[in-house]
Amino acid sequence: MGGLNPINTSKQKARLFIIVLATVLVTVVVTSVLFQKGHEKKENVQIITVSTLEKIIKVSELSTFTAVYNGIAEVKNKNNPDLTDYFVSYEARVNAGIDFDKIAITVDDEAKIIKVDIPDAYITDINVDISSLDFIFYNQHANKSTITQEAFKACEADVQEESEKEDAILKLAQQNAVNVIKALVNPIIEQLDANYTLVIE
């Protein structure tokens, strides 16, 4: 007769349906497991982020460092610049620092590296104490009542010129800035995820 047995047909349909359903089930399970793993990983790394680190690092009152520059300025004779009128000693403070707004932070979650790029230090402020001036005269005629103002200007010019020439002031400001950033960041990453390494450049 060649006609299909209705019982066999319904059994085959049922088997097919089960196979499709099982495939869907396996797909759903695998997808959900992968989704959950990815989600968990994301939860862990969200703690150490660039914005969190920016908030930790940008403490403006820690951006400048003081150097003491007690120096001697030489004042030449106006009519004969080969001759010295007097030497004047002064006490000054030189502030050097870095611009914390220019700090660049990157976080490499794969390599577990936090990289902080700090800008070059620069002289931010110079302050000469006018009451500290003391003189050695080579030309007694130069010792007039107006001398303090002239000497003070000479001291300001001298400390500006000398401190800009002196690499050690800027190098120490840079080193102090590195130490401040280490002091701010290291304790936090040690407690949040000790696998991270801080690199400051």
Place this chain on the structure above:
Amino acid sequence: MKKILVLLLTAIILVISTSCKQAEPEPINMEPKVSQMKSICELAVMECYYHNVAKLKEEDAEGILWWKKDKHFWIEYSGIVKLGIDASLVTMEVNGTQIKITLPEAKVLGCKVDSTSLQEDSYIVDVKSATISAEDEVKAFAVAQQQLEENAASNRALLAEAQQRAQTLLEEYIINIGNALGQEYSIQWVYLDSQGKPLSSTINTPITENEPANTENSSN
């Protein structure tokens, strides 16, 4: 057949509902630690460039009777002074969200004259001065070394800055721990003198991420 279908559908719904449930973040195990505070204090040490002038005057160094001359000269030199607080004296007591921190005075932790900064033009000799010998210049270097330390130790502004730097870094540390935990800490600062005895105390309450701390002072 229907039973199998119902079982499978139930299984699917269960899997989907469990997978869609947000993974609960693990509680963060953080707390202020004394060991970390000591490390912060060590990093808070300020290395300060110090350019100084040593002024030397020796009366009646040359000549006889009323024909005497003084030795009078200045020397310019540079050095590095380390200023900071003694980390071993920093202590902390945590009582819930109340933290009491003892902070010693800043002091000179080391200083060194840069011998290369002493050159021929570092010496400014008064025209009326007696002759300056090589021996005087050697003596002047020793005086410079001693003066550098004395000068730094008496520079109250610089020492206060070093102490303030340490305090700010410790305060930031507590704020950052608090932010990570979602807690607000208040800090009582107990300042110690050079002998390690309490001088005065300050209470900062409360600390939040964006607000400056309120401060109350009290002296002992």
